[in-house]
Amino acid sequence: MTRHEALQHILTPLPGGDLALFTTGMISREAFNIRDRAENFYMIGSMGLLNAVGLGLALQSPSRAIWIIEGDGSALMSLGTLPLIAACRPHNLIHVVLDNEAYESTGGQPTISSTVDLAALAEAAGYARVWRVSDSPSLEKALQEARHSSALTFILVKITGRAPEGLGRVSLTPAEIKQRFSQILTRVETASHNVAVRPLAPD
Protein backbone atom coordinates (compact mmCIF):
# COMPACT_ATOMS: atom_id res chain seq x y z
CA MET A 1 0.00 0.00 0.00
CA THR A 2 1.33 3.43 -0.91
CA ARG A 3 1.00 6.58 1.18
CA HIS A 4 -1.42 7.89 -1.42
CA GLU A 5 -3.68 4.86 -0.98
CA ALA A 6 -3.44 5.01 2.80
CA LEU A 7 -4.32 8.70 2.84
CA GLN A 8 -7.24 8.08 0.49
CA HIS A 9 -8.61 5.45 2.88
CA ILE A 10 -8.33 7.91 5.78
CA LEU A 11 -9.43 11.12 4.07
CA THR A 12 -12.18 10.11 1.69
CA PRO A 13 -14.80 9.04 4.26
CA LEU A 14 -13.77 11.60 6.91
CA PRO A 15 -16.95 13.20 8.34
CA GLY A 16 -17.27 16.98 8.29
CA GLY A 17 -16.78 17.45 12.02
CA ASP A 18 -13.56 15.45 12.31
CA LEU A 19 -10.34 17.42 12.63
CA ALA A 20 -7.31 15.99 10.85
CA LEU A 21 -3.75 17.14 11.50
CA PHE A 22 -1.02 16.27 9.00
CA THR A 23 2.68 16.26 9.69
CA THR A 24 5.46 18.18 7.96
CA GLY A 25 6.54 17.19 4.46
CA MET A 26 5.07 14.75 1.98
CA ILE A 27 2.13 13.72 4.20
CA SER A 28 0.76 17.28 4.32
CA ARG A 29 1.43 17.80 0.63
CA GLU A 30 -0.23 14.58 -0.43
CA ALA A 31 -3.23 15.09 1.88
CA PHE A 32 -3.68 18.62 0.55
CA ASN A 33 -3.75 17.30 -3.00
CA ILE A 34 -6.06 14.37 -2.25
CA ARG A 35 -8.75 16.20 -0.30
CA ASP A 36 -8.20 19.67 1.06
CA ARG A 37 -10.79 20.72 3.64
CA ALA A 38 -11.02 23.47 6.24
CA GLU A 39 -10.83 20.84 9.00
CA ASN A 40 -7.37 19.81 7.79
CA PHE A 41 -4.39 21.33 9.60
CA TYR A 42 -1.12 21.12 7.68
CA MET A 43 2.03 21.43 9.78
CA ILE A 44 4.53 22.89 7.37
CA GLY A 45 7.36 23.42 9.89
CA SER A 46 8.24 22.14 13.36
CA MET A 47 8.67 18.50 12.48
CA GLY A 48 7.77 16.31 15.45
CA LEU A 49 5.47 18.85 17.11
CA LEU A 50 2.24 17.66 15.54
CA ASN A 51 1.28 15.05 18.11
CA ALA A 52 1.65 17.59 20.94
CA VAL A 53 -0.73 19.93 19.11
CA GLY A 54 -3.07 17.00 18.49
CA LEU A 55 -3.06 16.09 22.18
CA GLY A 56 -3.85 19.69 23.13
CA LEU A 57 -6.66 19.79 20.60
CA ALA A 58 -8.12 16.49 21.81
CA LEU A 59 -8.22 17.90 25.35
CA GLN A 60 -9.65 21.23 24.18
CA SER A 61 -12.35 19.67 22.00
CA PRO A 62 -13.39 16.45 23.72
CA SER A 63 -16.59 16.20 21.71
CA ARG A 64 -14.83 15.88 18.36
CA ALA A 65 -12.68 13.21 16.79
CA ILE A 66 -9.07 14.35 16.32
CA TRP A 67 -6.86 12.56 13.78
CA ILE A 68 -3.09 12.87 13.96
CA ILE A 69 -1.53 11.68 10.70
CA GLU A 70 2.24 11.60 10.89
CA GLY A 71 5.22 9.73 9.56
CA ASP A 72 7.76 7.45 11.20
CA GLY A 73 10.40 10.20 11.20
CA SER A 74 8.07 12.60 12.92
CA ALA A 75 6.88 10.00 15.46
CA LEU A 76 10.45 9.00 16.28
CA MET A 77 11.42 12.64 16.77
CA SER A 78 8.87 13.06 19.56
CA LEU A 79 8.66 9.62 21.12
CA GLY A 80 8.23 11.10 24.58
CA THR A 81 4.84 12.40 23.55
CA LEU A 82 3.50 8.84 23.09
CA PRO A 83 3.34 8.05 26.82
CA LEU A 84 2.18 11.61 27.53
CA ILE A 85 -0.77 11.16 25.17
CA ALA A 86 -1.55 7.78 26.72
CA ALA A 87 -1.30 9.24 30.24
CA CYS A 88 -3.82 11.95 29.32
CA ARG A 89 -6.15 9.28 27.86
CA PRO A 90 -8.01 11.40 25.31
CA HIS A 91 -10.84 9.12 24.16
CA ASN A 92 -11.31 11.13 20.95
CA LEU A 93 -7.80 10.82 19.51
CA ILE A 94 -6.80 8.57 16.62
CA HIS A 95 -3.05 8.56 16.03
CA VAL A 96 -1.98 7.22 12.65
CA VAL A 97 1.66 6.69 11.68
CA LEU A 98 2.38 6.14 7.99
CA ASP A 99 5.66 4.26 8.16
CA ASN A 100 7.83 4.12 5.04
CA GLU A 101 11.05 3.76 7.05
CA ALA A 102 12.40 6.91 5.41
CA TYR A 103 12.67 10.67 5.59
CA GLU A 104 11.13 11.04 2.19
CA SER A 105 10.83 14.83 1.96
CA THR A 106 14.59 15.21 2.26
CA GLY A 107 15.53 12.51 -0.26
CA GLY A 108 14.52 9.17 1.26
CA GLN A 109 17.25 8.78 3.86
CA PRO A 110 16.56 5.81 6.16
CA THR A 111 14.92 6.22 9.56
CA ILE A 112 15.41 3.54 12.22
CA SER A 113 11.81 2.34 12.03
CA SER A 114 12.80 -0.83 10.15
CA THR A 115 14.28 -2.04 13.45
CA VAL A 116 11.82 -0.41 15.86
CA ASP A 117 8.22 -1.56 16.25
CA LEU A 118 6.35 1.72 16.69
CA ALA A 119 3.10 -0.15 17.39
CA ALA A 120 4.76 -2.02 20.25
CA LEU A 121 5.98 1.31 21.61
CA ALA A 122 2.43 2.68 21.48
CA GLU A 123 1.21 -0.44 23.28
CA ALA A 124 3.87 -0.03 25.96
CA ALA A 125 3.03 3.66 26.25
CA GLY A 126 -0.54 2.72 27.12
CA TYR A 127 -2.68 3.34 24.02
CA ALA A 128 -5.99 1.53 24.46
CA ARG A 129 -6.24 0.13 20.91
CA VAL A 130 -3.21 -0.54 18.73
CA TRP A 131 -3.28 -1.71 15.11
CA ARG A 132 -0.43 -2.78 12.85
CA VAL A 133 -1.52 -2.94 9.20
CA SER A 134 0.11 -3.09 5.79
CA ASP A 135 -2.71 -3.70 3.32
CA SER A 136 -5.90 -1.91 2.36
CA PRO A 137 -8.46 -4.34 3.86
CA SER A 138 -6.76 -4.34 7.28
CA LEU A 139 -6.37 -0.56 7.24
CA GLU A 140 -10.04 -0.23 6.36
CA LYS A 141 -10.95 -2.51 9.26
CA ALA A 142 -8.80 -0.52 11.70
CA LEU A 143 -10.26 2.77 10.50
CA GLN A 144 -13.81 1.45 10.75
CA GLU A 145 -13.28 0.42 14.32
CA ALA A 146 -11.46 3.63 15.22
CA ARG A 147 -14.31 5.71 13.83
CA HIS A 148 -16.85 3.94 15.99
CA SER A 149 -14.91 3.46 19.19
CA SER A 150 -14.21 5.91 21.96
CA ALA A 151 -10.83 4.50 22.88
CA LEU A 152 -7.46 6.13 22.32
CA THR A 153 -6.28 4.44 19.12
CA PHE A 154 -2.92 4.04 17.42
CA ILE A 155 -2.67 2.71 13.88
CA LEU A 156 0.72 1.87 12.41
CA VAL A 157 0.45 1.66 8.63
CA LYS A 158 3.44 0.16 6.85
CA ILE A 159 3.61 1.82 3.43
CA THR A 160 5.81 1.46 0.36
CA GLY A 161 6.66 3.40 -2.75
CA ARG A 162 7.68 6.98 -3.36
CA ALA A 163 5.64 10.16 -3.60
CA PRO A 164 4.21 10.96 -7.04
CA GLU A 165 6.43 13.11 -9.27
CA GLY A 166 5.77 16.83 -9.10
CA LEU A 167 3.57 16.66 -5.99
CA GLY A 168 2.48 20.25 -5.27
CA ARG A 169 3.12 22.02 -1.99
CA VAL A 170 0.38 23.25 0.31
CA SER A 171 -0.57 26.50 -1.40
CA LEU A 172 -2.07 28.16 1.70
CA THR A 173 0.04 30.33 3.97
CA PRO A 174 0.49 29.11 7.56
CA ALA A 175 -1.72 31.95 8.80
CA GLU A 176 -4.42 30.95 6.29
CA ILE A 177 -4.24 27.30 7.37
CA LYS A 178 -4.71 28.34 10.99
CA GLN A 179 -7.41 30.89 10.39
CA ARG A 180 -9.52 28.57 8.28
CA PHE A 181 -9.11 25.66 10.69
CA SER A 182 -9.73 27.78 13.76
CA GLN A 183 -12.81 29.47 12.28
CA ILE A 184 -14.45 26.14 11.55
CA LEU A 185 -13.54 24.89 14.98
CA THR A 186 -14.71 27.89 16.98
CA ARG A 187 -17.91 28.21 14.98
CA VAL A 188 -18.87 24.60 15.52
CA GLU A 189 -17.64 24.61 19.12
CA THR A 190 -19.82 27.61 19.92
CA ALA A 191 -22.78 26.10 18.12
CA SER A 192 -22.36 22.76 19.89
CA HIS A 193 -22.52 24.37 23.32
CA ASN A 194 -26.28 23.98 23.11
CA VAL A 195 -25.97 20.29 22.42
CA ALA A 196 -25.60 18.18 25.52
CA VAL A 197 -23.77 15.27 23.95
CA ARG A 198 -22.26 15.24 20.52
CA PRO A 199 -21.56 11.84 18.99
CA LEU A 200 -17.86 11.21 18.83
CA ALA A 201 -17.70 9.92 15.30
CA PRO A 202 -20.77 10.83 13.25
CA ASP A 203 -21.10 8.99 9.95
Next chain:
Amino acid sequence: MRTASEFWDILKRHQMTFFAGVPCSLLEGVIKVGLADPAVTYIPAVREDVALGIASAAHLAGRRGGILMQNSGLGNVVNPLTSFNLIYRIPVLMVISWRGYGGKDAPEHLIMGEKTPDLLHTLGIPHAILEAETLEEHLQWAISTMEQQLIPVAVILRQAIVA
Protein backbone atom coordinates in the same frame (compact mmCIF):
# COMPACT_ATOMS: atom_id res chain seq x y z
CA MET B 1 6.27 38.65 47.28
CA ARG B 2 2.92 37.43 45.94
CA THR B 3 1.31 34.08 46.55
CA ALA B 4 0.83 31.42 43.91
CA SER B 5 -2.93 31.68 44.52
CA GLU B 6 -2.89 35.39 43.68
CA PHE B 7 -0.93 34.54 40.53
CA TRP B 8 -3.55 32.01 39.42
CA ASP B 9 -6.41 34.33 40.36
CA ILE B 10 -5.06 36.92 37.93
CA LEU B 11 -4.68 34.32 35.18
CA LYS B 12 -8.16 32.94 35.79
CA ARG B 13 -9.66 36.43 35.60
CA HIS B 14 -8.20 36.55 32.09
CA GLN B 15 -9.64 33.16 31.12
CA MET B 16 -6.25 31.51 31.30
CA THR B 17 -6.81 28.06 32.74
CA PHE B 18 -5.18 25.72 30.20
CA PHE B 19 -1.47 25.18 30.85
CA ALA B 20 1.23 22.67 30.05
CA GLY B 21 4.74 22.81 31.36
CA VAL B 22 8.00 21.40 32.62
CA PRO B 23 8.75 22.14 36.27
CA CYS B 24 11.35 24.36 37.88
CA SER B 25 12.03 24.74 41.58
CA LEU B 26 11.14 28.43 41.20
CA LEU B 27 7.72 27.34 39.88
CA GLU B 28 7.13 24.74 42.57
CA GLY B 29 4.43 26.74 44.37
CA VAL B 30 2.75 27.86 41.16
CA ILE B 31 2.49 24.31 39.81
CA LYS B 32 1.35 22.92 43.16
CA VAL B 33 -1.50 25.43 43.43
CA GLY B 34 -2.40 24.97 39.74
CA LEU B 35 -2.57 21.18 40.11
CA ALA B 36 -4.81 21.50 43.17
CA ASP B 37 -7.20 23.92 41.46
CA PRO B 38 -10.06 22.14 39.66
CA ALA B 39 -10.54 25.19 37.44
CA VAL B 40 -7.01 24.83 36.07
CA THR B 41 -5.78 22.20 33.63
CA TYR B 42 -2.04 21.56 33.88
CA ILE B 43 -0.49 18.97 31.58
CA PRO B 44 2.92 17.75 32.76
CA ALA B 45 4.67 17.84 29.40
CA VAL B 46 7.79 15.79 28.66
CA ARG B 47 9.64 18.73 27.10
CA GLU B 48 9.14 22.46 26.70
CA ASP B 49 8.40 22.21 22.97
CA VAL B 50 5.73 19.62 23.70
CA ALA B 51 4.23 21.97 26.30
CA LEU B 52 4.16 24.75 23.71
CA GLY B 53 2.46 22.50 21.16
CA ILE B 54 -0.21 21.42 23.66
CA ALA B 55 -0.90 24.98 24.85
CA SER B 56 -1.08 26.24 21.25
CA ALA B 57 -4.14 24.07 20.67
CA ALA B 58 -6.14 26.31 23.00
CA HIS B 59 -5.88 29.17 20.51
CA LEU B 60 -6.97 26.89 17.67
CA ALA B 61 -10.09 26.14 19.71
CA GLY B 62 -10.73 29.85 20.35
CA ARG B 63 -9.33 29.88 23.88
CA ARG B 64 -6.11 30.88 25.65
CA GLY B 65 -3.21 28.64 26.54
CA GLY B 66 -0.02 29.04 28.51
CA ILE B 67 3.15 27.20 29.42
CA LEU B 68 5.27 27.06 32.55
CA MET B 69 8.97 26.38 32.06
CA GLN B 70 12.49 27.07 33.21
CA ASN B 71 14.73 29.27 31.06
CA SER B 72 17.09 26.31 30.59
CA GLY B 73 14.44 24.89 28.25
CA LEU B 74 14.38 27.93 25.98
CA GLY B 75 16.54 26.10 23.47
CA ASN B 76 13.86 23.46 23.16
CA VAL B 77 11.24 25.99 22.06
CA VAL B 78 13.29 27.86 19.45
CA ASN B 79 12.17 25.59 16.63
CA PRO B 80 8.43 25.57 17.44
CA LEU B 81 8.45 29.31 18.07
CA THR B 82 10.11 30.13 14.75
CA SER B 83 8.53 27.51 12.51
CA PHE B 84 5.14 27.12 14.19
CA ASN B 85 3.79 29.80 16.54
CA LEU B 86 5.31 32.86 14.88
CA ILE B 87 4.43 31.86 11.31
CA TYR B 88 0.95 30.47 12.04
CA ARG B 89 0.29 33.40 14.42
CA ILE B 90 -0.57 31.36 17.47
CA PRO B 91 -0.38 33.22 20.78
CA VAL B 92 0.68 31.44 23.97
CA LEU B 93 1.54 32.94 27.36
CA MET B 94 5.03 31.70 28.29
CA VAL B 95 5.78 31.86 32.00
CA ILE B 96 9.54 31.36 32.18
CA SER B 97 11.41 31.05 35.45
CA TRP B 98 14.81 32.72 35.46
CA ARG B 99 17.62 30.57 36.77
CA GLY B 100 21.09 32.10 36.64
CA TYR B 101 19.75 35.61 37.21
CA GLY B 102 22.51 38.03 38.19
CA GLY B 103 25.21 35.41 37.62
CA LYS B 104 24.56 33.71 40.95
CA ASP B 105 23.48 30.12 40.48
CA ALA B 106 24.73 26.64 39.63
CA PRO B 107 27.15 26.57 36.67
CA GLU B 108 24.68 24.99 34.25
CA HIS B 109 22.39 28.01 34.63
CA LEU B 110 24.90 30.83 34.16
CA ILE B 111 25.08 31.11 30.38
CA MET B 112 21.36 30.79 29.71
CA GLY B 113 20.75 32.99 32.74
CA GLU B 114 22.73 35.76 31.11
CA LYS B 115 21.25 35.24 27.64
CA THR B 116 17.58 34.77 28.48
CA PRO B 117 16.21 38.27 27.70
CA ASP B 118 18.53 38.62 24.67
CA LEU B 119 17.42 35.29 23.27
CA LEU B 120 13.74 36.23 23.56
CA HIS B 121 14.54 39.56 21.94
CA THR B 122 16.38 37.86 19.06
CA LEU B 123 13.42 35.55 18.51
CA GLY B 124 11.02 38.49 18.43
CA ILE B 125 9.09 37.36 21.51
CA PRO B 126 7.80 40.33 23.54
CA HIS B 127 8.67 39.83 27.18
CA ALA B 128 8.48 41.42 30.61
CA ILE B 129 10.26 40.69 33.87
CA LEU B 130 7.65 40.20 36.57
CA GLU B 131 7.78 42.21 39.79
CA ALA B 132 5.63 41.55 42.84
CA GLU B 133 4.18 45.07 42.86
CA THR B 134 3.25 45.13 39.17
CA LEU B 135 2.34 41.47 38.73
CA GLU B 136 -1.21 42.07 37.53
CA GLU B 137 -0.23 44.90 35.17
CA HIS B 138 2.51 42.81 33.56
CA LEU B 139 0.34 39.75 33.14
CA GLN B 140 -2.43 41.88 31.70
CA TRP B 141 0.04 43.47 29.28
CA ALA B 142 1.35 40.03 28.24
CA ILE B 143 -2.11 38.61 27.62
CA SER B 144 -3.38 41.62 25.67
CA THR B 145 -0.14 41.82 23.65
CA MET B 146 -0.29 38.17 22.64
CA GLU B 147 -3.96 38.52 21.66
CA GLN B 148 -3.35 41.68 19.64
CA GLN B 149 -0.20 40.51 17.86
CA LEU B 150 -1.19 36.83 17.73
CA ILE B 151 2.25 35.66 18.83
CA PRO B 152 3.63 34.12 22.02
CA VAL B 153 4.58 36.55 24.80
CA ALA B 154 6.88 35.70 27.70
CA VAL B 155 6.85 36.77 31.32
CA ILE B 156 10.02 36.06 33.24
CA LEU B 157 9.78 35.04 36.85
CA ARG B 158 12.74 35.48 39.21
CA GLN B 159 13.09 33.93 42.63
CA ALA B 160 10.90 35.27 45.46
CA ILE B 161 8.43 37.17 43.24
CA VAL B 162 5.68 34.53 43.38
CA ALA B 163 5.79 31.61 45.79
